Amino acid sequence: MAMxxxxxxxxxxxxxxxxxxxxxxxxxxxxxxxxxxxxxNIDGIVVSASISAITGLGMTLxxxxxxxxxxxxxxxxxxxxxxxxxxxxxxxxxxxxxxGLAVGVGLGxxxxxxxxLLRLPSFVATLATLSMILGGELLITHGETVTIHSALFxxxxxxxxxxCVPAAAVIAILVFVLIWLIFHRTPFGRHxxxxxxxxxxxxxxxxxxRRVTVGAFILxxxxxxxxxxxxxxxLQNADSTIGAGAELTAIAVVVVGGxxxxxxxxxxxxxxxASLLLASIQAGLNVANVSSLYEDLVFGSILIVALMVDxxxxxxxxxxxxxx
Amino acid sequence: MVSGAGGLANGSDTHSDTHLDTWAxxxxxxxSEVLVRxxxxxxxxxGVEVLHGVDLELRSGQVHALxxxxxxxKSTIINLLSxxxxxxxxxxxxxxxxxxxxxxxxxRRAGISxxxxxxxxxxxxxxxxxxxxxxxxxxxxxxxxxxxxxxxVTVLEExxxxxxPDQIVGSMSIADQQLVEIAKAIxxxxxxxxxxxxxxxxxxxxxxxxxxxxxxxRATGVAILYVSHRLWEVFDLADRxxxxxxxxxxxxxxxxxxxxxxxxxxxxxxxxxxxxxxxxPSRATxxxxxxxxxxxxxxxxxxxxxxxxxxxxxxxGQVIGLxxxxxxxxxxxxxxxxxxxxxxxxxxxxxxxxxxxxxxxxALRHGAFLLPEDRKLEGIFGxxxxxxxxxxxxxxSAKKVRKSSESGGSETATLQRRRSGLTPIHLQTERKAFxxxxxxxxxxxxxxxxxxxxxxxxxxxxxxxxxxALSHPNVLLLSEPTRGVDVGAKEEIYSAIDRFAEQGxxxxxxxxxxxxxxxxxxxxxxxxxGRIVAQVSAEGTSEGxxxxxxxx
Numbered sequence: 001m002a003m004x005x006x007x008x009x010x011x012x013x014x015x016x017x018x019x020x021x022x023x024x025x026x027x028x029x030x031x032x033x034x035x036x037x038x039x040x041n042i043d044g045i046v047v048s049a050s051i052s053a054i055t056g057l058g059m060t061l062x063x064x065x066x067x068x069x070x071x072x073x074x075x076x077x078x079x080x081x082x083x084x085x086x087x088x089x090x091x092x093x094x095x096x097x098x099x100g101l102a103v104g105v106g107l108g109x110x111x112x113x114x115x116x117l118l119r120l121p122s123f124v125a126t127l128a129t130l131s132m133i134l135g136g137e138l139l140i141t142h143g144e145t146v147t148i149h150s151a152l153f154x155x156x157x158x159x160x161x162x163x164c165v166p167a168a169a170v171i172a173i174l175v176f177v178l179i180w181l182i183f184h185r186t187p188f189g190r191h192x193x194x195x196x197x198x199x200x201x202x203x204x205x206x207x208x209x210r211r212v213t214v215g216a217f218i219l220x221x222x223x224x225x226x227x228x229x230x231x232x233x234x235l236q237n238a239d240s241t242i243g244a245g246a247e248l249t250a251i252a253v254v255v256v257g258g259x260x261x262x263x264x265x266x267x268x269x270x271x272x273x274a275s276l277l278l279a280s281i282q283a284g285l286n287v288a289n290v291s292s293l294y295e296d297l298v299f300g301s302i303l304i305v306a307l308m309v310d311x312x313x314x315x316x317x318x319x320x321x322x323x324x
Numbered sequence: 325m326v327s328g329a330g331g332l333a334n335g336s337d338t339h340s341d342t343h344l345d346t347w348a349x350x351x352x353x354x355x356s357e358v359l360v361r362x363x364x365x366x367x368x369x370x371g372v373e374v375l376h377g378v379d380l381e382l383r384s385g386q387v388h389a390l391x392x393x394x395x396x397x398k399s400t401i402i403n404l405l406s407x408x409x410x411x412x413x414x415x416x417x418x419x420x421x422x423x424x425x426x427x428x429x430x431x432r433r434a435g436i437s438x439x440x441x442x443x444x445x446x447x448x449x450x451x452x453x454x455x456x457x458x459x460x461x462x463x464x465x466x467x468x469x470x471x472x473x474x475x476x477v478t479v480l481e482e483x484x485x486x487x488x489p490d491q492i493v494g495s496m497s498i499a500d501q502q503l504v505e506i507a508k509a510i511x512x513x514x515x516x517x518x519x520x521x522x523x524x525x526x527x528x529x530x531x532x533x534x535x536x537x538x539x540x541x542r543a544t545g546v547a548i549l550y551v552s553h554r555l556w557e558v559f560d561l562a563d564r565x566x567x568x569x570x571x572x573x574x575x576x577x578x579x580x581x582x583x584x585x586x587x588x589x590x591x592x593x594x595x596x597x598x599x600x601x602x603x604x605p606s607r608a609t610x611x612x613x614x615x616x617x618x619x620x621x622x623x624x625x626x627x628x629x630x631x632x633x634x635x636x637x638x639x640x641g642q643v644i645g646l647x648x649x650x651x652x653x654x655x656x657x658x659x660x661x662x663x664x665x666x667x668x669x670x671x672x673x674x675x676x677x678x679x680x681x682x683x684x685x686x687a688l689r690h691g692a693f694l695l696p697e698d699r700k701l702e703g704i705f706g707x708x709x710x711x712x713x714x715x716x717x718x719x720x721s722a723k724k725v726r727k728s729s730e731s732g733g734s735e736t737a738t739l740q741r742r743r744s745g746l747t748p749i750h751l752q753t754e755r756k757a758f759x760x761x762x763x764x765x766x767x768x769x770x771x772x773x774x775x776x777x778x779x780x781x782x783x784x785x786x787x788x789x790x791x792x793a794l795s796h797p798n799v800l801l802l803s804e805p806t807r808g809v810d811v812g813a814k815e816e817i818y819s820a821i822d823r824f825a826e827q828g829x830x831x832x833x834x835x836x837x838x839x840x841x842x843x844x845x846x847x848x849x850x851x852x853x854g855r856i857v858a859q860v861s862a863e864g865t866s867e868g869x870x871x872x873x874x875x876x
Contacts, residue, residue, distance in 0.1 A: 185467050187460040190449070194457055197446035204444035205458035206429030264448030 015258050015270030017309060022277045029284035036287045043166050045279045047158065047234060050172035051227045053275035055246060056253035057179045058223030060271045061189075061216050063254050066196035066263025067122035069220050071111060072250050074133035076228030076243030079103045081137050083153075083229055084146035084238035093153055100229045101222055107133060108221020112214030122217075130247070137240040145239040148232055157233040168230055172272075175223065180268050182219070192216050196263025224250075252299060253278060256306040278302070357384045359419065359516050359547045360405065360436065366413030367400050372770075375400050375571045377414065382516055382547040387538065389558040389579075390551045392568035393591055393782075393810040398551050401568070402518055405549070406438040407431035429458070437514035439505045441521045441808060447494030452476045454493050455508050479507045483537055499530035506537060517541060518549045523557060524808050527649045527836065528871075535561055555584050569593050592812055616640065617676030619830035620661070620692070620799045625670035630656045632854045634670070638830040640798065643821060645845035645862070646834040647870050653854040654834045655697055658803050661832070662694040663687040674799060693797035695788050697804045697834075704776050704784055711758045711772035714790040761790035766816050782806075782813025789820050800824055802833045806840060818843060838867040850874055 029036040055072050062069045083100040087093070107129070114125040148154070157168050183189035191212045194202040202209060227246070232238040255261060256277065257270030281302070282295060360382040367375040375397045382388055392398050403409040405416065407425030416423055418434045425431040431438075438444075445454050452473050460467045476489040483503045493501055502522060509517050519538070523531045538561060542548060552558055558565065559579065566576040567590040574590045575582070618637035625634040630653050638644045648654035659665045661672060663681035671678045674690040681687050684694070705713055758772055765786045769779055776784060785805065792800060805821065806814045821844055825831050835841050841848050842862050850858040850873040858873045 181466065185469070186465055187458075187462060187467060190453055190457065190460065190467070193449060193453075194446045197448040198444075200442075201444040201446045201454075201457070204428055204438075204440070206427070206432050207458050264446065 015267050015273055018257050018270050018273035018277055022273055022280060025277060025280045025284060029280070029288060032284075033287045033289075036284055039164075041283055041287060043160070045276065045283045046166050047168040048282070049272075049275040049279035050166070050168040051230050051234070052246070052249050052253055052279065053172050053272050054175050054230070055220075055224045055227040055250045056257070056271045056275050057175060057268055058220030059250040060254050060257070060259050060266045060268055061179070061183060061192050062122070062220050063251070063259050063261060064183075064196045064263060064266030065192045065213070065216055066199075067115075067213075067216070068251065069111065069126045069217065069224075070123055070247045071107065071126040071130040071133060072220060072224035072227075073243035073246035073248075074130045074137070075104055075107050075221055075224035076231060076246055077137050077238070077240050078107065078133050079225035079228035080232030080238035080242045081140055081146060081240070083232055084148045085140065087148055087150050087153065088146060093150060096153070097229060101225050104222040104225025104228075105218055106221075107225075108218035109214065111221065112217035115217065116210040116213055134240060141239055143240070145237050147237045148235075154233045154236055157230045168234075171226070171230065175226070176268065176272060179219075179223075183266060183268060188212060188215060193264060193266060196265075198264070249278065249299075252303050252306075255310065256302060258310075260310050261307070274306075357545075358382070359384050361417040361420075362401070362405065362414065363417075364414035365401065365404055365411050365416075367397075367404060367409060367411055373412075373571065375404075378568065378571070378573045379576075380405075380549075380566060380573075381576075382549055383564075384515065384545045384547050385542055386563045387542055387548045387550050387561050388564045388566065389562035390549055390566050390568065391555075391558065391587060391591055393812045396568040396591070396810075397571040398568055399520070400571075402438065402520055402549070402551065405431065405516075406436060406518060432458075432512070432514075435513070435515040436518065437509040437512060437516065438518040439502065439509070439520065439522060441524060443498075443501050443505055445493050445501055445504060448492065450490045450492055451480070451487060451496075451504055451507070452489040454504055455479070455511050457508075459512060475511055476507065479510050482510075483507060484533060497530075498525045499527070499533075502526070502534070503537070506541075510541075514546070516547045516549070518551075520551045521808055522550075523552065523554060527651075529649075531557070555587060558587075559584065567591055588811065591810075617673070619675055620832065621673040621676075622661070623671045623673070625660065625672065626668050627656065627660045627665050628668065630665075630854050631660060634856055636849055636856065636859075638799070638832050640828045640830050641825050642847075643825045643831040643833060643845045645841035645848035646832065646851060647838060647841055647848050647874055648851035649836075649874050652851040652874070654836075654851050655803060656854075657851065658694065658697075658801050658832065658834045661687070662692060662801055664694075688795070690799075691797050692799040692801060693792045693795050694801040695785075695792060695803065695805060697807065704788065708776060709773045710767070710769045710776050710779065710787055711754070713776045714758050714761055714767075714787050714794065715754050716791055757794060758790075761793060764793075765790050765820055780810075780813070782809040782817070785809055785817060786813070786820070789817065793824070798829055800829050800831045802831065802835075804835055805833060806835075806837070814840075838870050841870070842867065 026036075035041060055076065059069060059072065079100045082103050083096050086096045086099055091099070111122075111126055111129055114120055114129065115122050118125070155167070157171070159167050161167055161170055183192070191202065191207045194205065194207060195209060195212060199209065224243070224246075228243055231242050235242070253271050253274040255274075257272070257274035258267040259265060259270065278299065281298060285295060285298065286292065358381055360380075362378070362380045364377040364379065365375055366373065366377050378397065378401060380388075380390075380401060390398050390401065400409065404411050404425075407428045407430050410425070416425070418436075423430075423434055425434070428438075446457065449457070452469070455476050456467075456472050461471055462468065473489045480487060480489065480503075483506060485500055485503045485507075487496065487500060493504055496504070502525075506517075522534060526534060535557075538548060538550070542563075550558070550562060562579050564576070564578055565582060565587060567574045567587060569591060570593075574593070616639070619640045621637040623635050626632055634653075634657060636644070646654050646657060656665055660667055661681070663683045663686055667681065672681060673679065674687075674692060677690070679686065679690050681690075687694070705716070708716075755772075761767070762769075762772070767779075767786045767790065768783050776787060779787065800821075802821070806817055809817065818840075821831060821833070831844075833841060833844055842865065845862050848860050848862055848865070848870065849856050850860065850870060852874060860870065860873070
């Protein structure tokens with residue numbers, strides 16, 4: 001039985017903004033340079049969007065829970081490096097992938113435990129683990145790049161299924177469906193939202209806050225690890241620069257996708273749209289011959305607009321109120 | 325009763341399955357079955373015992389009213405019965421079997437549901453999601469939303485709530501949100517319902533609707549513990565009354581065996597003398613010279629769709645009341661005067677000067693101070709201690725602290741020099757100012773460093789009055805000044821308001837309690853659908869007269 005309410009909400013104004021912006025970006029950039037619509041470019045957009053969407057989907061849950069995970073970028077890097085090292089030691093590919101995802105489970109578990117045991121705000125705890133995980137990466141690689149010699153591993157991500165759909169997109173769609181089900185159709189998913197919406201009510205309803213918190217951080221850890229594995233497969237090498245800054249991209253796609261930073265809501269479809277939007281803009285600036293040095297400026301501006309829209313949507317019902 | 329789809333989680337860690345079976349069958353006719361028996365309940369905080377061995381018995385098909393002043397131990401009892409606190413002594417039995425609630429979930433599993441004063445709903449979730457929060461019916465890990473929704477539709481219908489199960493709870497009125505809480509209890513097939521001040525935010529018709537529902541629940545054999553400050557409600561609804569005072573049970577009796585006076589005497593004990601003051605004290609009529617402009621004057625004020633053509637005036641030293649049902653514009657009017665709501669047309673004059681109020685700080689600069697309706701949300705700073713909360717808008721450079729018993733008109737000139745953010749305040753001055761206020765208003769706290777949230781509602785409100793006094797307003801705006809405050813503290817707040825007026829402060833009181841308006845104010849403006857429909861003198865007017873005007 002479908003859930004019409006959830007579907008309606010998914011398509012509601014929140015994600016519509018990102019979707020409309022996405023269409024506008026396509027129209028504008030293809031008008032500037034028709035190369036924007038080339039298969040190569042579109043494939044690039046889809047693969048890059050898929051990778052950021054997967055981490056973004058996990059982050060959507062964390063933000064819906066009124067938390068933040070700043071360590072996702074470093075988890076991406078760690079998973080990619082772990083996979084590269086294992087592959088270079090001749091470990092079979094399936095075991096490498098499972099281990100890579102297990103890295104995500106482990107690091108997510110660490111984040112979750114730090115938050116519930118030390119009662120740290122999630123962004124502080126994950127800021128610390130971000131630094132520690134990065135340090136671990138440097139210790140393992142000695143700051144060098146590990147080459148990935150597995151054609152199959154790369155093909156899993158970059159090959160085109162049926163000649164047109166990038167495999168990465170298929171993975172992202174599967175992750176989307178899975179997380180959508182978890183988010184909207186399992187008690188765990190609703191408890192995540194309840195904690196972000198009103199933690200007192202969640203406690204009163206008998207929800208095990210600690211368990212749900214740890215679960216959510218494990219989930220985002222696995223998502224990040226998967227993104228990291230895909231990045232490594234795409235680049236065919238791994239070093240500590242994989243995932244650098246990815247935490248900001250992940251937060252950006254969630255917010256631009258219409259999920260409010262104050263928690264209590266999550267818009268998974270919007271996150272996917274926003275991932276496509278940001279990837280399109282990045283590729284568009286590239287084909288329009290705008291220096292990549294401007295990318296960050298553009299992304300920052302988009303983030304400000306998205307936050308403004310979020311503020312307007314929540315309604316500054318009372319005038320003269322500033323939230324600092 | 326409606327059978328919940330999936331209902332409450334099966335299994336319990338506090339008692340055996342046989343007891344759960346007993347829960348499933350409501351008592352037939354036998355109204356005297358004891359569902360919950362608490363004996364010798366003790367609890368202390370920081371070494372101070374606040375509950376000295378209280379007994380309480382909840383029977384099926386009975387509304388049991390729990391009364392007492394703030395601090396008498398009502399909340400503590402509720403928290404013990406709902407697993408939010410663990411007793412230091414005593415025994416709770418459910419269906420005759422001793423239980424120990426380690427957390428709220430354990431109490432819920434034992435069939436005890438609490439509707440707290442601050443509703444425990446997730447505003448961003450829908451009705452059905454809230455009703456089934458924590459007890460979602462699942463199959464193969466997935467929630468069966470269709471079943472859940474069907475159940476909720478039936479229950480909402482039964483409760484007379486006109487809403488779709490997918491409606492987001494935050495968009496509903498407080499009254500309807502409360503019914504969502506009741507729907508939660510019905511769906512969970514709870515046999516014991518604890519209601520803490522359920523009517524404090526409801527208007528008359530919503531209260532009547534709630535009473536009907538409570539009576540129906542009682543008829544199905546639910547045991548209800550009903551906590552309220554409104555005595556008439558209790559006598560309307562309850563079968564049994566228990567009065568607590570200072571952590572002890574003073575009396576527990578059938579409703580037929582006692583009257584209002586008896587209950588008040590039991591609640592107040594030696595303090596009953598306070599009740600003598602409950603009658604409106606004869607007060608000298610407005611001392612202000614007729615030539616002086618009113619401290620607050622509104623002329624044909626209009627605000628959006630909620631306020632139309634509002635004209636009123638409050639002179640220095642006057643207390644003026646605002647009456648009206650929820651949605652009449654009563655609350656909105658006060659907000660507009662304080663700059664919280666756009667004024668589209670008309671003028672507001674403070675001390676004779678037309679002012680444009682875009683935000684509260686401008687109202688403050690002109691000497692107006694608002695004590696908000698929602699104390700928790702807009703009034704107190706929960707992270708701060710009592711002293712910090714009181715001292716917040718204190719400006720020692722403006723004026724020496726005025727003992728509120730001493731008189732002296734307030735001068736607008738002093739208000740011009742509101743403290744700039746960086747001027748340091750002497751801790752000593754601050755302490756003295758706080759002490760003065762604490763004594764003058766009778767704020768009961770063990771130390772000034774107590775978190776304000778540790779105080780009872782009445783004392784929190786007094787702290788806000790102290791804050792108001794320290795900001796030396798000449799217009800004091802009050803919205804529901806005694807919401808959630810018990811009889812004794814109420815009277816103290818009333819006399820504080822009297823003293824504000826005696827000092828020449830113009831006071832505008834908006835309240836849903838008519839007795840309060842009649843007790844406090846000289847004149848009462850009655851609002852209906854955003855307009856002032858009448859202005860009556862408190863003298864010789866009855867609550868019934870005003871009710872009629874409010875209803876139109």
